[in-house]
Amino acid sequence: MNDYLQQxxxxxxxxxxxxGESIELRRVSKAAGISHAHFQRxxxxxxxxxxxxxxxxxxxxxxxxxxxxxxxxILDIAIAAGxxxxxxxARAFKKAFGMTPxxxxxxxxxxxFLKKARFDEAYLQHVSQAVSLxxxxxxxxxxxxxxMRTVFYGVGSEKNNLGEALPRLWERFLARHEEIExxxxxxxxxxxxxxxxxxxxxxxFAAAGVAASPAVPAEMVSLEIPAGxxxxxxxxxxxxxxxxxxxxxxxxxxxxxxxxxxWGPDLELYGAQWRAExxxxxxxxxxxxxx
Numbered sequence: 001m002n003d004y005l006q007q008x009x010x011x012x013x014x015x016x017x018x019x020g021e022s023i024e025l026r027r028v029s030k031a032a033g034i035s036h037a038h039f040q041r042x043x044x045x046x047x048x049x050x051x052x053x054x055x056x057x058x059x060x061x062x063x064x065x066x067x068x069x070x071x072x073x074i075l076d077i078a079i080a081a082g083x084x085x086x087x088x089x090a091r092a093f094k095k096a097f098g099m100t101p102x103x104x105x106x107x108x109x110x111x112x113f114l115k116k117a118r119f120d121e122a123y124l125q126h127v128s129q130a131v132s133l134x135x136x137x138x139x140x141x142x143x144x145x146x147x148m149r150t151v152f153y154g155v156g157s158e159k160n161n162l163g164e165a166l167p168r169l170w171e172r173f174l175a176r177h178e179e180i181e182x183x184x185x186x187x188x189x190x191x192x193x194x195x196x197x198x199x200x201x202x203x204x205f206a207a208a209g210v211a212a213s214p215a216v217p218a219e220m221v222s223l224e225i226p227a228g229x230x231x232x233x234x235x236x237x238x239x240x241x242x243x244x245x246x247x248x249x250x251x252x253x254x255x256x257x258x259x260x261x262x263w264g265p266d267l268e269l270y271g272a273q274w275r276a277e278x279x280x281x282x283x284x285x286x287x288x289x290x291x
Contacts, residue, residue: 007032011028011029011043013031014027049252055082059081060081060096063077063080063089063093064104068104074086078090123244123247127248135232136232140230145210146210146214146220147205147221150168152165152202152204162243169204182214183208188269189206189208189267190207190268191268209225226288228262230286231287233253246266266288268283268284269283269284270283
């Protein structure tokens with residue numbers, strides 16, 4: 001498997017170096033040192049994504065960066081992303097993200113869309129072994145929850161402090177969770193949404209669902225988890241690798257599915273199979289979807 005991963009990585013590196021130009025797919029497999037048919041089969045088996053859709057979505061992710069970080073004309077960005085016209089780019093962009101490139105640039109909020117994952121060996125191993133490539137599609141009722149809140153900078157930021165902020169929050173919450181009246185034991189929720197006060201940050205709640213609206217303990221808050229349709233993915237192994245699962249969901253599954261993120265909060269679901277440590281832990285990550 002490691003030989004295959006290294007060869008796939010060589011192909012991905014070839015793509016990364018040429019995002020602003022036309023890429024002949026057979027040249028990718030040649031750079032990897034594998035026959036074209038074999039490369040495509042391995043790539044799809046490891047990632048759940050075809051080589052063609054990977055190149056397309058990787059270019060779209062590059063376009064997201066260019067829209068936010070440069071003042072390049074949208075037409076130039078469209079051409080670099082492999083589209084023949086600005087109109088075709090705008091149609092594809094709106095279908096994927098529910099807004100036009102101009103609206104996205106004006107919004108100036110990088111946390112709305114995670115960047116396309118850049119494959120490396122650890123990521124490839126993760127998606128081939130530790131995440132369900134297809135989700136369960138479920139309809140969830142509205143849920144009242146009580147818990148603790150923090151804000152943090154995500155993996156896309158130079159100020160990334162996710163590894164410090166979230167474990168501290170959960171430690172504080174689990175030390176006091178029994179204070180919550182009418183608490184429902186499973187699942188516990190990690191609720192993730194953009195921070196409205198600072199577009200570079202994300203807001204996170206560690207919370208328990210409640211059967212009835214209780215008095216809220218000191219230093220805790222009450223929130224409602226919206227009703228709606230969710231795509232629910234299984235994550236196997238330690239929770240600290242959840243970023244790789246989220247990368248797969250946004251960068252691979254969502255990019256090729258017929259569904260659209262509603263931009264409601266994402267949910268981490270910690271049930272009876274979750275363990276604080278160890279490879280046998282199972283949790284779930286859910287995104288709200290439309291379509």
